Amino acid sequence: MATTISRRLPRPVSLAAWTLVVALGTVALGIVASARGESIDALWFIVAAVCVYAVGYRFYSAFLAAKVFALDPTRATPAERFSDGRDFVPTNRWIVFGHHFAAIAGPGPLIGPTLAAQFGYLPGTLWILIGAVLGGCVQDFVSLFCSIRRDGRSLGQMARDELGPIGGAVALIGVMAIMIILIAVLGLVVVNAMRHSPWATSTVAATIPIALMIGLFMRHLRPGRVLEGTAIGVVLLLAAVFAGGWVDDHPTLRSWFDYDAPALALMVILYGFAAAVLPVWLLLAPRDYLSTFMKLGTIVALAVAILILNPRVQMPALTQFVDGTGPIFGGNVFPFVFITIACGAISGFHSLISSGTTPKLLASERDARLIGYGAMTMESFVAIMAMVAACVLDPGVYFAINSPGGVVGADPATAVATISSWGFPVTVDQMSVLANQMGESTLFARTGGAPSLAVGMASIFSNAFGNTLLSVWYHFAIMFEALFILTTVDAGTRVARFMLQDLLGNVAPPLGRTSWYPSVLFCSAIVVAGWGYFLYFGTIDPLGVINSLWPLFGIANQMLAAIALCVATTVLVKSSRVRFAWVTVLPLVWLVAVTTVAAWEKLFSPDLRVGFLSHANDLAAQLEAGSLTGAAAAQAPQLIFNDRLDAALTLFFLITVWVLIVETARICHACLSGRRCPPLSETPHVQTRLVEG
Amino acid sequence: MRVAVQRIWALLREVTGDDAYERYLAHWRVAHAADGTKPLDRSSFYREEQRRKWDGVRRCC
Numbered sequence: 061m062a063t064t065i066s067r068r069l070p071r072p073v074s075l076a077a078w079t080l081v082v083a084l085g086t087v088a089l090g091i092v093a094s095a096r097g098e099s100i101d102a103l104w105f106i107v108a109a110v111c112v113y114a115v116g117y118r119f120y121s122a123f124l125a126a127k128v129f130a131l132d133p134t135r136a137t138p139a140e141r142f143s144d145g146r147d148f149v150p151t152n153r154w155i156v157f158g159h160h161f162a163a164i165a166g167p168g169p170l171i172g173p174t175l176a177a178q179f180g181y182l183p184g185t186l187w188i189l190i191g192a193v194l195g196g197c198v199q200d201f202v203s204l205f206c207s208i209r210r211d212g213r214s215l216g217q218m219a220r221d222e223l224g225p226i227g228g229a230v231a232l233i234g235v236m237a238i239m240i241i242l243i244a245v246l247g248l249v250v251v252n253a254m255r256h257s258p259w260a261t262s263t264v265a266a267t268i269p270i271a272l273m274i275g276l277f278m279r280h281l282r283p284g285r286v287l288e289g290t291a292i293g294v295v296l297l298l299a300a301v302f303a304g305g306w307v308d309d310h311p312t313l314r315s316w317f318d319y320d321a322p323a324l325a326l327m328v329i330l331y332g333f334a335a336a337v338l339p340v341w342l343l344l345a346p347r348d349y350l351s352t353f354m355k356l357g358t359i360v361a362l363a364v365a366i367l368i369l370n371p372r373v374q375m376p377a378l379t380q381f382v383d384g385t386g387p388i389f390g391g392n393v394f395p396f397v398f399i400t401i402a403c404g405a406i407s408g409f410h411s412l413i414s415s416g417t418t419p420k421l422l423a424s425e426r427d428a429r430l431i432g433y434g435a436m437t438m439e440s441f442v443a444i445m446a447m448v449a450a451c452v453l454d455p456g457v458y459f460a461i462n463s464p465g466g467v468v469g470a471d472p473a474t475a476v477a478t479i480s481s482w483g484f485p486v487t488v489d490q491m492s493v494l495a496n497q498m499g500e501s502t503l504f505a506r507t508g509g510a511p512s513l514a515v516g517m518a519s520i521f522s523n524a525f526g527n528t529l530l531s532v533w534y535h536f537a538i539m540f541e542a543l544f545i546l547t548t549v550d551a552g553t554r555v556a557r558f559m560l561q562d563l564l565g566n567v568a569p570p571l572g573r574t575s576w577y578p579s580v581l582f583c584s585a586i587v588v589a590g591w592g593y594f595l596y597f598g599t600i601d602p603l604g605v606i607n608s609l610w611p612l613f614g615i616a617n618q619m620l621a622a623i624a625l626c627v628a629t630t631v632l633v634k635s636s637r638v639r640f641a642w643v644t645v646l647p648l649v650w651l652v653a654v655t656t657v658a659a660w661e662k663l664f665s666p667d668l669r670v671g672f673l674s675h676a677n678d679l680a681a682q683l684e685a686g687s688l689t690g691a692a693a694a695q696a697p698q699l700i701f702n703d704r705l706d707a708a709l710t711l712f713f714l715i716t717v718w719v720l721i722v723e724t725a726r727i728c729h730a731c732l733s734g735r736r737c738p739p740l741s742e743t744p745h746v747q748t749r750l751v752e753g
Numbered sequence: 754m755r756v757a758v759q760r761i762w763a764l765l766r767e768v769t770g771d772d773a774y775e776r777y778l779a780h781w782r783v784a785h786a787a788d789g790t791k792p793l794d795r796s797s798f799y800r801e802e803q804r805r806k807w808d809g810v811r812r813c814c
Contacts, residue, residue: 145780146805158768168814235810242814284799286771340807341800348812349769409813416810551812558808574808617814 085111116193150423168403169443174509191405192440195647201432203414244594249508258317263304274346321599329592351544365524375451387463390669399614404443408620449516456486466602499531676703
């Protein structure tokens, strides 16, 4: 204990330092928020973000740890009580931090902010900062806290224990729905990055044999040598980026890797199925190692590059699209900015990680603050960098890359005319020069966020680390995004398959055996068919699948966050901390408001690009009137069906959230008024025997 | 200087899980050496470890 105290700064110094942080943060936020019409330095975003996280961590998370949760370092954690050297291992807090961060930070925080930049940088940036500090970090922290006080139980189990069977069932179905939608959208992001791009396609394809080779290496040649395997893999991946350029120049090889979107979608579907049924060690595990290292390396490099280069943010603070007419996705800034940016601000999925592997590793309850709250500030920082990378692009270029052909016009001349008429000048020449520099045939309508992020990253990297090789940096960024999108596709398919087997096991016990191969094949096929359906038909949707599916993903993810916050609120109420319940109720109320309004608009808005039903009815009317011809007429019945399917899913999410809210309110009310309610399932205090430090 | 490099290397191995087998052996010597059983060899430990690790939600979006 003595060392901890002596390491602290003297009180006046600490006070002065924190006053400075608050002042600097206020100035930076003020500059970011008040800039109108002139471009500002990206550095202010970084300064504002770091100060907000520092203040949030130092003060709010300290309040949560000490007052609300009353973290107790004398209480033995599950890792200590069940220590078995495998699942339950008391581990150094920085190592748990690393594992936890690697597990929570996927492609989500890179894509959401890129799309939300259509409103201008301000709404997204403010939501990322405020949402993380008051919402996302709290959710991760409270889930972790609840789980370590319950033997490391999962969110689903805790929902069942605290809220009863309805809560548990809702959590399980919610997770499966998120998986299916998420994988479909992510698959589409990769497809759009590879469409008619032999360089990108061959590089992404090369990641598969590279992962297989590393898998064999780490299984048979050098078992468990993670560092050796990863080092070789990273070198091979970089070689694949350069080799892709050579393939692109080669007339015959080039044609082997040149496909349109539906063909690529089928390949991703086939790949997803293969990855789900192959042994984990062969493909999934090595891919995961590689993508984790690439992810950390690239994020650090991006942060360093932004600091060195300090690019200027070209995007205005607000665009006219806050009124809902944006080309990338339809809908007003409220609620859609809060739905589009889920990961990076508040992501319900994290509650699964916080109640999964992580609580089984904590050596001391006190570490929950650094890992639960701290790791989420890091993810949020990744989202801020994605926002910066999108906003340093010329806005005209940003819109040309991200707007689907169905909205701005399919041919380049029409597209640039439409975008320029909005006040974001761009020319066909400018776009073809840029495409040429990036080694692509075209950058128009490359929706999904990955290509525009790659252009942003390539220009930042090439300016910071040598002003050549733009095309190599571009394809490096594409490879990097594809690598961990495909990891999420593989891992997500597996998780959804486990859950499906778990569900079906109740009906037909053999199907529940996760090692029975026919069941593995059958359940994997169902899961892959689920996301494959949305992915394949997403490629033919003229409005772009981002417009329909990304909001659904956001709604589903926020719904899961609402489940976690409902469980946490119930726990706070039951453990007589009701006066602090606002820490979870506040973000919960906000999320329920946002998801309800967004779901309602996606269902019933008369705007054809927002309301699923009005779009379906409009298409049906056009089809009946005979005003559709050719391919449009042939695709219309499919699009109408998809719209109605999306509407049904949205309605399902809306009902689920409200069932859960009513259930939570009922139980909290029963507990507070002294009636019968499920008891608090916290495990009793056991004195720790681990030495402090 | 050498000590610093060694410490960084040890930390890197621990963070990446490169030394998982050594840590397992250390745990085994403390907890199970008295049982009269043998610890897993490196290859079977790694197999078992991977099977266990991928049973459940491991990665987020």
